[in-house]
């Protein structure tokens with residue numbers, strides 16, 4: 001296929017056809033070694049050659065959204081791609097259903113496969129997952145989020161002579177040297193094969209976010225270890241990194257869990273010393289140089305760096321050659337986009353001290369923060385400008401979760417957006433920037449309004465945004481077309497949430513929509529950042545994380561209706577709400 005041409009009045013969106021075309025071009029220009037170089041830029045040539053000797057590139061996969069899967073097949077065939085018959089996809093359909101809280105039977109996902117020759121002349125395939133989106137199907141949010149995040153785009157390797165030792169070695173190299181994360185897998189008894197899924201590091205520079213490693217036969221030992229590896233959140237939570245924990249016994253794992261607070265403090269000290277900034281400013285500074293730059297005790301700093309290396313924050317082949325930041329460590333730079341530097345100081349500072357009062361919270365149901373500091377954290381921070389500023393910057397640190405929101409909502413008919421407790425204005429400014437016809441109103445407590453003013457000015461939206469100092473339990477600005485309530489409800493118990501939601505419902509005109517951003521507790525015991533953050537809310541704030549069903553109940557009691565929810569980055573979700 002030279003180009004995928006959409007026929008006139010093509011039902012399939014051009015961007016989807018481009019994505020397929022890109023996948024075909026990727027296959028044609030890559031052999032196995034090329035795929036490994038693209039996905040694993042951190043590997044040295046010998047490691048890459050070792051992997052390439054035992055595996056072969058088999059396919060590139062993308063997810064697209066035609067009006068009909070059969071129609072897409074015809075378009076692709078007309079464009080010269082030799083597409084085989086459509087087969088239904090259960091795995092991707094169920095993943096989409098779980099991700100977006102939709103019934104699986106409302107999602108029609110088919111698989112199309114077409115042969116494409118790889119750069120080395122070997123036969124490969126492009127694998128096209130197609131979710132049929134007929135006009136008016138109400139799948140806009142799913143389509144927008146998947147196009148933005150490309151969860152299903154992946155590359156696949158086949159282990160050429162699979163045995164348990166080879167498979168274990170490949171897996172180990174991908175996890176430890178390739179900085180990939182275990183992301184599930186399974187044994188298909190019907191096909192007699194084992195598949196291990198990996199999530200790629202974020203800096204690969206390809207649109208492919210996952211790698212699939214297929215091996216003929218059953219490999220229960222390797223598969224069991226891979227499944228036990230868990231998600232990145234679990235790995236971070238237990239203080240280990242990469243694949244190392246998969247090989248630890250129960251006592252070692254428990255010791256790592258028990259000493260998680262040491263990792264919190266090591267990160268906070270690294271942040272306080274601005275180690276990441278120093279490591280980024282010079283090529284591979286060595287220990288003596290870093291000790292000079294940070295004014296620290298050289299030998300002790302070396303010991304801290306060794307610990308940070310085991311946490312996956314810095315790396316060094318030999319300390320004498322100097323230290324480098326890993327992609328995780330890069331996020332501690334103060335100038336990184338969505339830098340987590342302020343959060344490292346917050347979780348290692350005031351919230352570290354108050355988390356020591358968790359026992360009090362569990363025994364009494366009351367906040368550990370108030371028990372230690374004598375005031376609710378909002379009051380305590382409000383009276384201490386330095387802490388209030390750190391809190392605002394901490395909230396901004398996880399604002400990556402807001403990225404897809406302007407693309408998920410049709411803003412064309414909206415005129416006024418009201419952000420209730422909008423914090424430093426990060427979310428509202430992103431929405432105002434995305435649609436220059438919009439006017440914004442941001443309600444905040446008096447001490448927080450100045451931070452929002454600075455954000456609006458920086459975003460060039462100051463003249464389109466009114467800042468109101470006020471209290472959402474007393475009044476919420478009326479007459480908006482779109483209301484935002486981001487990371488507010490989790491700060492409060494159900495009774496207080498109802499008071500806030502009733503104020504908002506009273507202020508909303510009939511046509512208005514409310515967007516709620518929160519982390520959702522999983523209903524099925526799965527891992528999510530919402531789970532540890534729920535305990536943080538209990539101890540430090542007096543609020544809680546909730547399931548979508550819990551939010552739906554609260555909203556209904558306040559005269560509102562949850563219409564859908566969509567995944568956002570960092571395990572957050574966008575809940576879309578209308579008046580009941």
Ligand SMILES: C[S@@+](CC[C@H](N)C(=O)[O-])C[C@H]1O[C@@H](n2cnc3c(N)ncnc32)[C@H](O)[C@@H]1O
Nearest residue numbers: 395421422423444445448470471472473486487
């Ligand atoms: C967790 S922050 C979320 C900020 C912002 N919406 C975001 O997602 O970044 C909660 C915000 O609620 C504000 N807040 C707390 N009580 C309030 C009240 N009674 N009226 C208005 N805002 C309040 C706080 O000042 C804080 O900025």
